[in-house]
Amino acid sequence: MPKIQMKTALVEMDGDEMTRIIWQMVKDHLICPFVELRSEYFDLGLENRDRTGDQVTVDSAEATRRLGVAVKCATITPNVQRVEEYGLHQMWKSPNGTIRAILDGTVFRTPIVVGGIEPVVRNWKKPITIARHAYGDVYKNAEMRIPGTGRAELVFTAADGSETRELIHEFSGPGVLQGMHNLDSSIGSFARSCLEYALVTRQDLWFASKDTISKTYDHRFKDVFAEVFEAEYRERFEAAGIEYFYTLIDDAVARVMKAEGGFIWACKNYDGDVMSDMLSSAFGSLAMMTSVLVSPEGSFEYEAAHGTVQRHYYRHLKGEPTSTNSVATIFAWSGALRKRGEMDATPDLVSFANALERATLGTIEAGRMTADLARITTLAGAQALDTEGFILAVAERLRAELA
Template sequence: MEKIKMDTPLVEMNGDEMTRIIWEGIKEELIRPFVDLNTEYYDLGLKHRDETGDQVTIDAAEATKKYSVAVKCATITPNAQRMEEYDLKEMWKSPNGTIRAILDGTVFRKPIVVKGIEPYVKNWQKPITIARHAYGDVYKDVELIADEPGEAILSFKGESGQEKSMTIHNFDGPGVILGMHNLDESIESFARSCFKYALDMKEDLWFGTKDTISKQYDHRFKDIFEEIFIAEYQKDFDKVGIEYFYTLTDDIVARVMRSEGGMIWACKNYDGDVMSDMVASAFGSLAMMTSVLVSPKGYYEFEAAHGTVTRHYYRHLAGEETSTNAMATIFAWSGALRKRGELDGNRYLIAFANNLEKASIDTIEAGNMTKDLASLSSIKGQTLNTFDFLKTVRQQLESNLK
């Protein structure tokens, strides 16, 4: 069959370790045989980030602004051990954090649901989407060790000359101090991304913070969401028949646990980090969690929600067989290809992306899956290694496309 053409490139960001191996396997088995793949390529592998002083990460984010759609492989955020292992010049920041700050978006994470793998929360019948604010809070914090008695002060000096300060705590002995911030502009983008996504998905939007305790910081989030919703989105929500509501975080958690799912749960940055892992694990596996960064300016960056699968990578390097789940990375590619097709009016590319996802799910539901899913699934079948799974998905895809 003739390959599907792509008029506009999407930004391709390669990554690290086992996911980098899978990345190439997906392109060779599941995309290039069917699509005349057109990408602008950036190598975000840790060695290349180090060689470029992390400029490659900034360049990839700026390219996403140009082309609107990106697909990203999982990458390493280095710690002290990685500094030594890779002989790095610097302990580079999270590339995800850098990209999110430049694109000013919200991360939407949603589990891939397949027959045979039941959620641990028995009443969850529909996927739960986590909308994670992608700026500030603990990820942009500053910290100090108070190593003797003394006074910790929070202060602000405005350009106009105004000054504000207040005592954080009077220390009688050693302790630790944390400072966080956020921006009205970023919170507004977070709110608009959530409201637009809810309208696109036609799903209710729930949002919770701890404004009873954090009467200014968290309350700022609550007020901005409410103001934007009433001014810009309430009429559209009413037309579609979906709901937005705010309540405290602990109440949201209780409601989510009692629900059947099917909503978008908006979370501040750290809450979203933790709760997306909780939702993914409760639905079965972190390797079955899709992730897309959506900017209100019209930028989209698709990736898997999991890490680089280091343990499997070193087994692979030793020549041992691995059974690594590629589903979230496959769905990152299908999501990016579908969005490219939607923006370009390319119905063939949209149909291919839908077929790729269906073939992947059909493969698992037919009993052909990697080791992590075989241990969870009630469907009896065969456990496949990393590359045989991709080949089996290709066979299913070819069958679906006939």
């Protein structure tokens, strides 16, 4: 059959380790045989990021701003061990953090629900969407190792040269120090993105932080959300029959465990990072979650929310079989292609993305899945496929869908 044409390129950000292997398999078997793929390619593999002084990451984010749609593979955020393993010039910051800082906006992560994979929490009947703030906090931090006795202060120097000081700690011995920041403008964009998304999806919105302990930092998030909601959204929420409410992060965790789902849970940057992994795992697998960064300018970056599957990669390098779940990577591609089709008014591309998702879920519901799902499925006689075997099974079903 003739390939589906794209009017505009999307940004393609390649990644690391086992997810890089999967990335190429997905392109070879599920995308390029059916779509005349147009992309601006950026290699965000750790070696190339080190080679370019991480400029490639900045360039990929700027290209996303320009083209409006990106799809990203999982990437390594190096620690000390990775610096030694790869011989890096320095311990580069999280590429996701760099991209999110440039694009701002909010990351929306939703579990991929499929028949035969039941949530660990029995009362969860509907997906729970995590809305994660995409700027600042620990991802834009400054850190310092304290060698010994001394005083640490938080100092702000205003434009006129005046200083404001706050004592952090009187160190009597060695320790560590960390500084974080955020911006009212970014918090406001976060609030509006969450409130708009709640209206579009007609779901209640929760926001949680720890303002009882962080009486300035976290409290500012609480205040901005409240101000934006009261000034711009209260009447619209009432008309839609949905609710916004604020609670402490520990109370939110307790409520989530007893809820049925079907709502959006807005979290600060690090909270959202942790809670999205908890939710995806509880709904079935870390590889069963969609993730999209939505910028205030209207750019969209789709990614797999899990890591690079290091353990499977080392087995792959030894020639040993692997059974790595590729669903999140497939859905990153389908999400990006669908959005590209919507923005360019190319319905064939939208239809293809929908067919790719149906084929993926249909393959699992037919009892053909990777080992992580085969271990927990309620389907009888499930077949555990290897990494490429699952992608080929999806391709087989996709061809039937398109025919």
